[in-house]
Amino acid sequence: MNEEGPIIRFTGVTKVYPLPAGDVVALDHVSLDVMPGEFLAIMGPSGSGKSTLLNLMGCLDTPTSGTLFIKGKDVGTLSDDELTRLRRDHIGFIFQQFNLIPLLNVIENVEFPRILKEREGGCTERCLEVLAAVGLEEELFSHTPAELSGGQQQRVAIARALINDPEILLADEPTGNLDTKTGTGIMELLDEMNRRGRTVIMVTHDQNVAAYARRRITIVDGRIA
Amino acid sequence: MIFFEFARRNVRLHWLRSLLAVIGIVIGVAAIASMGILGNSLVLSISETLTDVGDTIVITPHTGGGNGPPGASSKGISDRQVTEIQRTVGSNIVVPLYVGGDRVVIGGEVGAASIYGMRQEDVPELLDLEDGVYLRGPTTALAGAKIAEEYDLRVGSRVRVGDEEARLRTSGIMKERGVGFDINPDYALVVSDVFYQDFYGADEWDQVIVKVRNLDDIDTVKAAIEDQFNRREEVVNVLDTKAVLETLIETFNRISTFTTAIGGISLVVAGVSIFNVMMMSVTERTKEIGVIRSIGALQKEVLLMFLYESLILGLTGSAIGGLMSFFGGYLAVSVMLQDTSYLFVPSSLVYILYGMGFGIGTSILSGLYPAWKASHVNPIEALRHE
Numbered sequence: 001m002n003e004e005g006p007i008i009r010f011t012g013v014t015k016v017y018p019l020p021a022g023d024v025v026a027l028d029h030v031s032l033d034v035m036p037g038e039f040l041a042i043m044g045p046s047g048s049g050k051s052t053l054l055n056l057m058g059c060l061d062t063p064t065s066g067t068l069f070i071k072g073k074d075v076g077t078l079s080d081d082e083l084t085r086l087r088r089d090h091i092g093f094i095f096q097q098f099n100l101i102p103l104l105n106v107i108e109n110v111e112f113p114r115i116l117k118e119r120e121g122g123c124t125e126r127c128l129e130v131l132a133a134v135g136l137e138e139e140l141f142s143h144t145p146a147e148l149s150g151g152q153q154q155r156v157a158i159a160r161a162l163i164n165d166p167e168i169l170l171a172d173e174p175t176g177n178l179d180t181k182t183g184t185g186i187m188e189l190l191d192e193m194n195r196r197g198r199t200v201i202m203v204t205h206d207q208n209v210a211a212y213a214r215r216r217i218t219i220v221d222g223r224i225a
Numbered sequence: 226m227i228f229f230e231f232a233r234r235n236v237r238l239h240w241l242r243s244l245l246a247v248i249g250i251v252i253g254v255a256a257i258a259s260m261g262i263l264g265n266s267l268v269l270s271i272s273e274t275l276t277d278v279g280d281t282i283v284i285t286p287h288t289g290g291g292n293g294p295p296g297a298s299s300k301g302i303s304d305r306q307v308t309e310i311q312r313t314v315g316s317n318i319v320v321p322l323y324v325g326g327d328r329v330v331i332g333g334e335v336g337a338a339s340i341y342g343m344r345q346e347d348v349p350e351l352l353d354l355e356d357g358v359y360l361r362g363p364t365t366a367l368a369g370a371k372i373a374e375e376y377d378l379r380v381g382s383r384v385r386v387g388d389e390e391a392r393l394r395t396s397g398i399m400k401e402r403g404v405g406f407d408i409n410p411d412y413a414l415v416v417s418d419v420f421y422q423d424f425y426g427a428d429e430w431d432q433v434i435v436k437v438r439n440l441d442d443i444d445t446v447k448a449a450i451e452d453q454f455n456r457r458e459e460v461v462n463v464l465d466t467k468a469v470l471e472t473l474i475e476t477f478n479r480i481s482t483f484t485t486a487i488g489g490i491s492l493v494v495a496g497v498s499i500f501n502v503m504m505m506s507v508t509e510r511t512k513e514i515g516v517i518r519s520i521g522a523l524q525k526e527v528l529l530m531f532l533y534e535s536l537i538l539g540l541t542g543s544a545i546g547g548l549m550s551f552f553g554g555y556l557a558v559s560v561m562l563q564d565t566s567y568l569f570v571p572s573s574l575v576y577i578l579y580g581m582g583f584g585i586g587t588s589i590l591s592g593l594y595p596a597w598k599a600s601h602v603n604p605i606e607a608l609r610h611e
Contacts, residue, residue: 060519060604081523088521095608099516103234108227115227116521160520 005072006033007167007199008057013066015052015222026052028222029066036167039194040201041213049222050203051172057201058091058170059083071167088117092161094190096173098153100145100160106131107141110159117164130159134189151182158189169193171202175209187212228526232533235506243538246495246502250542251549253492254584258550260488261576263557264481266567272474281407282435282447283464284310301429302461306454310433313453314446317437320347321430322408323421329414330385331376338372339413340386342421350436352410356380357397363420366393370401371411384414391424406466407434443467485576492583495542496591503535503595507602514599515607524600531596532589539588543581550577 015027026049034040034057044050055061056068059075062083068075071090078086087093100109110127114120131141134155145153154174161169171190175183191212194200204210218225236243286301302310302321311319323342328335343351345360348367355370357380366386368378373395378384382395399410421427435450437443447465454460507514514527522530554573559565567573 055605058519060608084518084521084523087519093519095516099512099608101231101513101516103231103238103513112227112517113520116523116526164521 006069007036007038007071008032008034008201009067009069010056011067011069013056013063013068015049015056015061016064025222027056027063030222030224031066032217032224034199034201036199037194037197038199038201038215039191039213040199041210041216042201042203042219043205043210043216044219044225045205048219050219052222053219054170054172054201054203057168058093059087088113089164090166090168092158092164092166092169094154094157094161094169094171094174096176098145098150098157098177100153100156102145105142105144106136106148106156109145109156110163113160114163126163127159130162131156133162134159135185149182150178151185154178154182154186155189158186158193162193167199169198169200171200173204174202175204175206183209228530229533231530232537235510235534236537239502239506242502242505246499246538247542247545249495249498250492250539250584250588251546253488253495253587254543254546254580255549255553256488256491256580257485257583258488258547258577258580259553259557260484261481261579262550262554262568262573263561264477264484265570265573265576266554266558266562266564268474268477268481269567269570269572270562270564271477272470280437280440280443281405281466282437282443282450283407283466284433284435284450285431285462285464286429287459287462301427301431302433303429306461307430307433309453310435310450313449314435314437317435317442317446318347318350320344320351320434320436321418322432322434323418323425323427324408324431325421325425327387330390331378331382334376336376338369339409340421341408341410341413341415342418342425342427343415344418348415351408351434352402352415353400355398355400357395359397360415360417361396363417363423364393365396365417367397367399367410367415368395369399369411369413369415372413373398386414386416387424389424391420393420406464406469407432440467485579488580489583492587495584496587499535499538499588499591500595502538503531503592504598506534507531507595507599510599511602511607511610514602515604515610518602518604519608527602528596528600531599532592535588535592535596536585539585539592542588543584546584547577547581550580 010030010032013027013030014025017024017026030053042050042053056063057070059070062076070086073086075083101112104112107127110131111124114126136152136155136159140148140152148156169190174190175186178186187209190200190202202213210216284302288300307319307321320343325340326337327340329338348359352367360367366384372378378395378398380395380397384393384395385391386393393416402410435446437446443465447463450463518527554568555565558568
């Protein structure tokens with residue numbers, strides 16, 4: 001798959017979760033292309049399969065059937081380590097709960113994925129660059145996540161997602177835990193990242209947030225509506 | 226190393242339960258090391274007590290002789306045989322003995338004691354004096370340390386021996402010698418061969434002791450004696466104290482291993498405690514595991530992170546336990562042996578290393594399953610975990 005092709009391609013992807021009460025079909029023959037540089041919003045009611053779709057895009061899960069290509073790689077054929085490296089090097093995650101590591105301070109949280117990749121860390125130029133990009137004040141750099149507000153935590157989380165310069169940013173309800181004003185700030189930041197060329201894929205059920213995306217899809221009962 | 230840092234901070238964050246796990250390891254390591262030190266000190270002290278006789282070959286007649294009533298042994302070791310032994314063993318020391326026991330009367334008190342009859346010139350080869358001088362003629366006797374203490378014997382004290390109450394004068398008190406394989410002079414009187422022959426009518430010796438000058442020769446000398454006397458039939462019994470000593474030390478080593486193993490049980494308990502702490506840590510940090518996995522930590526890196534945690538607990542506990550073993554070992558040895566001189570010898574101190582090694586090993590072993598479990602957490606489920 002060349003550079004011009006889709007960065008993510010779902011072809012007839014089905015995801016079934018086997019449960020004691022019976023199998024749950026979370027995604028049902030989904031086919032979807034995401035082109036490089038797109039800003040895509042995935043919408044839909046709770047339990048519709050949005051998160052499953054995002055988890056598959058983030059290489060946290062593999063399809064039960066069908067094929068999924070990310071950056072030209074067939075995810076279904078990759079080992080756990082290969083999936084992890086794909087995540088580490090090409091995908092940035094932004095969570096609703098921010099999910100910063102409580103034991104680490106701001107700099108360490110941001111540097112963490114870089115350490116995983118490069119085996120070196122510290123307060124590097126790259127780290128300061130991404131922290132500046134998300135607009136976090138310098139005096140907060142040595143604070144731990146518990147000492148930051150929700151908006152500040154999410155900025156740190158975005159900085160962490162950006163540190164390895166990934167092509168794909170995956171955001172799961174990035175403003176879900178933030179007030180409207182802070183949420184708007186975060187969305188503007190994601191919008192800017194997209195305008196700088198990153199593919200941004202975001203799960204939300206907030207229409208105002210989805211309005212930032214250039215393309216919106218809705219999932220209902222595991223299918224794209 | 227970020228994963229080590231992670232582990233270190235987590236240990237600090239949950240300092241109380243980490244401390245409890247560490248205490249478990251401390252006790253385990255200290256128990257193993259102290260028991261090991263105690264056992265080793267025991268072996269060392271026993272072997273030192275016996276080293277004096279480790280160079281000794283004891284020759285007794287194949288039948289008769291020994292500890293019967295004085296003079297009763299019809300078949301002992303003759304002077305001719307003693308000369309033969311002397312020729313066989315060359316420059317090594319040969320001491321023939323009469324061995325018996327009799328009634329003694331000391332200062333009006335009546336008791337019993339072992340009686341050894343020895344050639345006057347041989348006595349210094351076998352016995353050390355605490356006080357006084359060696360035998361001075363057939364009317365003198367040397368008193369063992371214990372018998373002297375019990376009957377308040379001093380140099381010059383009168384002792385009467387046997388039913389005829391032959392009068393002897395104590396010329397010297399012997400140094401305490403402890404239990405030996407050759408003779409046990411602590412509760413004995415040593416008299417001259419002349420007195421023994423006259424008084425008991427003994428003609429043949431009951432026992433011959435050969436002191437080997439060079440310990441390495443003991444097997445050769447023993448074999449030579451056997452070859453000289455027992456080629457056709459068993460004429461004498463030849464007891465090599467070195468072999469007996471080795472058996473004894475081996476037995477004590479086994480006891481030492483056993484007590485150390487008992488100490489090991491406490492380490493198993495500590496291992497269970499670490500296992501418990503680590504399982505709690507994994508459960509509590511499931512979400513964190515999900516996060517670090519989703520941002521690119523490999524399974525083996527998560528595994529390492531948790532192993533570091535148990536390693537930190539193990540290292541800390543083992544280091545403190547190692548230090549405590551000094552005190553524990555000191556206490557155990559001073560209570561049990563009243564002698565701490567064997568505490569700081571390498572063969573004792575090595576048990577501290579053993580203890581620490583086992584402590585660290587146990588920690589890693591206990592951390593293995595929790596760490597494996599952490600590394601195999603499903604990231605999606607972990608992220609949902611609250």
